[in-house]
Amino acid sequence: MKLKSRHLLGLDGVTKEEITLILDTAASFREVLDRPIKKVPPLQGKTVVNLFFESSTRTRISFELAERRLSADVVNFASAGSSTSKGETLKDTARNIEAMKIDMVVIRHSAPGSAQFLTRVLDSNIINAGDGWHEHPTQGLLDMYTLREKFGTLEGLRVCILGDITHSRVARSNIFGLTTMGAHVSICGPSTLIPRDLEHLGVKVYHRLDDVIQEVDAFNVLRIQLERQKSGLFPSLREYHRFFGLTKEKIARAGKPITIMHPGPINRDVELSADLADSEHSVILQQVTNGVAVRMAVLYLLGTTN
């Protein structure tokens, strides 16, 4: 089996079979990561460019490691100090880099649709590493991988995405992926940070943690960005933490263990209490490890089929 598209732009519209293929492929690469020599040859001779127009630590390093472990040649681009700061357009930047004969582009950009935009102006395989608030498909996949590893299946699993949904590409990719895989997805957050008509994506929306805490197997806790408070979307971090922050005490009310995920970076004791982030229920570091395997799977599946 193959993926239908030669790009990975998002999980919206990706089928259950395709997601399963990626997760199964990731499982075989996950095993490679535990070997003393963590390198396999499938992308030997392929050149991958990481085009990062937004700052990123974890995602960029994770992609770079994944690429190198598949034996690809890797070039990194970060927007600071590049021609973008001199006013060059995304199209020109991308075309110039492609003119140097490359095979795949991993793009992180603040504008929704920018990965799709590249598919129209380039011939390379395009992988979306986060486009504005739209999608972050490899994050969605690594979250699903981690949940599947923990629970054995995604079918019927009850997952709550907690926090700022409006501005979250992680939330969207998780919603698309998890609903496709048959999980029950709930959303919890302040009404000013939940976009209109979200229910149409097949999720249940809550505004009180206590209402949802009894009904979930796992939380995916999103980072709350400080500038959202400044733009008037919620009154204060203190209030946010009190009503939407996840703590050991609140989790205890469920009377059963609940798995905690977070895409990072964590604002400790804002959206997630420090003790919970470091507790035995947290799979946050497994997410990071699995991220490399999942990205290897995506690079492999896209890079070896055309």
Next chain:
Amino acid sequence: MKLLLKGGRLIDPITKRDEVVDIQITDGRIDRIAPSISAPQGYRSIDLKGKVVAPGLIDMHVHLREPGYEHKETIETGCASAAEGGFTAVCCMPNTNPAIDDESVARYVREKGKSVCNGLVDVYPIGAATKGRKGEELAPMAELAEAGAVGFSDDGAPIAHAGIMRRALEYSSMYGVPVIQHAEEPELTQAGCMNEGMTATRLGMPGIPPIAEELMVARDIIMLRYIPRAKYHVAHISTQGALDAVRAAKAEGLNITCEVAPHHFALTEEVVSSFDTNTKMNPPLRTREDAAALKAGLKDGTIDVIATDHAPHTIDEKEVEYTQAPFGIVGLETCVGICLTELVGKGVLTLMQLIEKLSTRPRAILSLPPIIIKEGELANLTIIDPDIEWTVDKELLKSKSKNTPFHGMQLKGKAIGIFNHGSSNLT
């Protein structure tokens, strides 16, 4: 020019005439209209069987970009585009550089219009409502009107401040010139770039809520009730709520009119999923329910006018990230085809009603002289083939810019020629 137009169906909303006739035209003037005329010596006969002869169409909402943005469009290329699309007149919005907020700019635009395309297309400037379109001080409306401005608008931006809007309505009412509002409450639109709702939520795109338009229309209606002598026209109405407000205001007898752009009833927000920046305009494409409501508003007469909001931008300007792209699409050359396909073809409007909304009504709103189709009058006519099937090809557009979301769309019906001021492009 000695022509005999044979067997066309003359549709004239002013006289309510709808009949097949021959029309003899000498040097641009109508000599004779009769059921059957045999061509006199030296007259070229053009067979218009199955074609429609209408009073010249007017697009009361276009952006010609000159002066200041001639890389997007010039008065000449804009008029060529209008002529190709079947329009004998256009009203150009004042968001040029400098803005049309001064009589010299208004005169320049008018005169330039007369000097291009053999004068086939009349160019009527819309004056800015405020100086520099900044929304702070009234533009010299009386001087602008004297120089030929037929309406006042800050289009592209709303007249947002209530105090300024009040004075604009009061002052313009002295001259019977309408204030044309780009209805948008800026506090609610911010960095939005598509309709707020289901599709924007799915795409992670900052939204422009329908209430931004509805709030501004509602506010202006309250003002109009207080200043009933003013004439107020809502540009490019796009939401069901705004339309309902206009309907109620009309029922109340207020001096309010509105226009719709073809893309707002022919397309919906779902097409933004392609992230094609030719689906980005302001107001944005709305929901299916809104598009259906707009068609109903055309049918019941709440919507007076169809106008394109022709907004040329170059490929380089549009080929960027969606959030960075400028708002707007070209519309002059696809308007008639879309209206015939979506409105007449689907039974929303009769041909007579469509021609009213593309000619008679906008001219009346702007106090332009009506087009009289009778012997002795200069021919100001648009010839339409309602049955021709064609596919929109952006490369064939006469406009300098090619930013259309209708590329590749199959349409039935188009304008095939116009007559104005003694010239014609009918072949």
